[in-house]
Amino acid sequence: NTLPYEITAPGYYILNVSVEDFDPTDYGVYYAIKINASNVVLDGNSHMLDSVDPDYGYGILVENANNVTIKNLILRDWEIGVESGTSTNVTFDNLTISSCVLTQAVLGYDSVLTNSIVANGRWGIATRSGSVVKNTYIVNMSEVGVSLCHSSTEVNCVAINNTIYNSRIGISISGGYGTVENNIIKNSNTAIHFFSIGAKGNVIKRNVIEALTAFEFAGGPGTNWIYDNIINASTYLVWSYGPQNQQIxxxxxxxxxxxxxxxxxxxxxxxxxxxxxxxxxxxxxxxxxxxxxxxxxxxxxxxxxxxxxxxDRVPPQVKIVYPQNTTYSEAITSIKVNATDNSQISRVIAEVDGEYNVTLIFDGTYYVNTTINIGEGHHWIRIYAYDLAGNVNSTEIVYFTVEIPQRLREAQFLRLTYFYYLRYVRLLKMFNESYEQALQLGIDSETLSKVLTLKGLAEEEWKLAWQEGSPVITPNVRAFIHLRKAYLYLKEAETILEEFLTSMPS
Structure with missing residues (x-):
């Protein structure tokens, strides 16, 4: 509930506050949250850590720890967004990190960054041996999008299923025996830079590359395997200094x-x-x-x-069906596109507000995404369609506005509040049954402590929701938020119990 905060014991921690223009030097420290213990989960609960000085400090610092998970968090304007360089088995999941002056994220050994957005900085993500960057959107890095195995002694680093856009260098590789697979690297001066004698034995496959220079070699890198990529570049191979070695x-x-x-x-x-x-x-x-x-x-x-x-040099035909250039009275919760090709469409991607991309799936008639939720404000989308031959086409930008009338907001809150009310009541019954079974099977004290902490948080949110009358009769934004939090806390507790129960012999 207060920052800065240092975690020194194992457990499940939930961030309950956001901060803007936070200055850790006021408290004599250089971080917002420091984790100095193993077996920790930190759930940011979609809160934001924003620094007053982007030239100083860490949003999250993990030191000498093992088996740590950090998820559901927004970090902005730090020197380094998240740092775990001295730690192992750290997972960063569903983070949005932006405008950090030096590096957005530094991964330690055997760690993972996934399902995240990294934007607007100098260096995007730097990794050490055994670490993985996957399913992440990296945009607008003035130096490097991903520094994979960022020293010549590092090995076995992986970048898979990422989109790297508008970085001077898309991926820089200093270490060996890694994998770069199924990434989209666009609008870079150099797509992939092999930097040091240790950059050898890496496999580069099934990537889409659009850059001025596809591959640059510096410092005498060894042999790497480069195959089954789409390489669209003015220059394919460049040796800036050091001996030229054969690439397969x-x-x-x-x-x-x-x-x-x-x-x-x-x-x-x-x-x-x-x-x-x-x-x-x-x-x-x-x-x-x-x-x-x-x-x-x-x-x-x-x-x-x-x-x-x-x-086949014919690009796909693509047209946005929904949304259109108009004003909507409800949040946009789907995108619908018509895309056709003379051979076969390989993928369709929607760019939203220039901030993030979402993938559209063919439903038999249209390419759609039904997981998106675009709220009030002015917005735009552009659609990109690719075919199997590597041809790409895009739509013009569609601008639209979402303005939700007050009466609709109230009706939406009532529906959503009642929805979470019902889900909580049903889940509570399941939780009680799982809890009794877990006690009978001798659940360990650490897991039980996590469960009880989450259950206590759920009960507190439930009480807050009912303080001002019935939240399922009177529209109340705060009641909706409290009921939703109550359900999510209880769901997390139930999930932990289910994992424990399924791990026990039948």
Whole structure:
């Protein structure tokens, strides 16, 4: 409830306050929250930690700890948003980190950052051995989006399923034997930078790259495996200094759908912004999706199985069905798009307000997303549709406004409040049954303490919801918030009990 805060014992901690322009130096420290214990869960509960001075301090600092989870938190304007460089097995989940002057996130050993947004800084994410960055949107880094294994002695770092946009360098690799797979790296000066002699044995596959330079090598990196990527760049390979070592640019020809939809996996799809790339102009007489001749970049670096575009240069047709250029009286909870292609659509992505992207799924008629929730204010969306040949098309921007009348707000709050009221009552019965079973099976004291803490928080929120009368009869924003929190706390407690019960022998 108060900051700064230092966690020195294992347990489940929930942040109950947000701070703006917070100055840790007023308290003689350099952080908002410091974790100095293992086996800790910190749930930010969607609160924000905002610093007064972006040149100083840490939002979250994890020191010499193991098995720590930090989730559901917004951090802004720190020197470093989250730092766990000296710790192991730290998971960062569902964070939004922005405008941190030095680095947005530093991961220690065998750690994970997932399902997050990292925006508007100098360095995005830096990792140590065994760490994974996945399912994360990284945008507007003046230096590097992801520094993967950021020293030459680090190994086994992974970047998978990320979107990295508008960073000078998309991914920088200093260590070895890592994996860069299924990422979208766009609008970078250099997409992937191999930086140091330790950058060797890395596998770079199934990425979509659009950059001035696709790959840059500095400091004598060793051999890496680069195959089954879409590479759309003015320059493919650059050695800035140090010896040139051979890069393996294809794998063995294997039956399977390659990244541009061909029937064999082999090398890469080599495109140029002006449409004159090798894969766009090569001959494929036997129609196997592999160019008939190898692509010789230089005497050391040859793609022996470059992918052939097979003549498909037609981008998809894409149109936004919903929302439109108008004013809506309810929150936008879905996006609907019509996208067609002469071959096959590979993916459809919506860019919302220039802040985040969401993926749309084909429902048999339209490409839709039903998990989004766009509230009051002025907004815009743009849709990008990709086909299997690597062609992309986008819509014009659609601007719209959400203005919810007071009567609708009241009706929405009543519906939502009653919804959480019913869910809480039903869940409470399940919780009581699980709790009794767990006691009979000898639940350990640490897990029991987490459960009881969450149950106590749920009961307190339930009481607060009913302080001013019946929240399911009179519209009350605070009552809705309290009931929702009560349900979420109880749900977390029930989940812990269920995990304990399922771990016990039947």
């Amino acid at each position: 640019l294809n794998t063995t020809k294997t039956s399977g759908t390659n990244i541009i939809g061909g029937p064999y996996i082999g090398g890469n799809a080599w495109f140029k912004p002006d449409g004159t790339g090798f894969s766009e102009t090569c001959t494929d007489a036997d129609g196997d999706g592999i160019c008939d001749e190898p692509f010789v970049l230089n005497s050391l670096n040859i793609d022996y199985l470059p992918l052939a575009l097979s003549g």
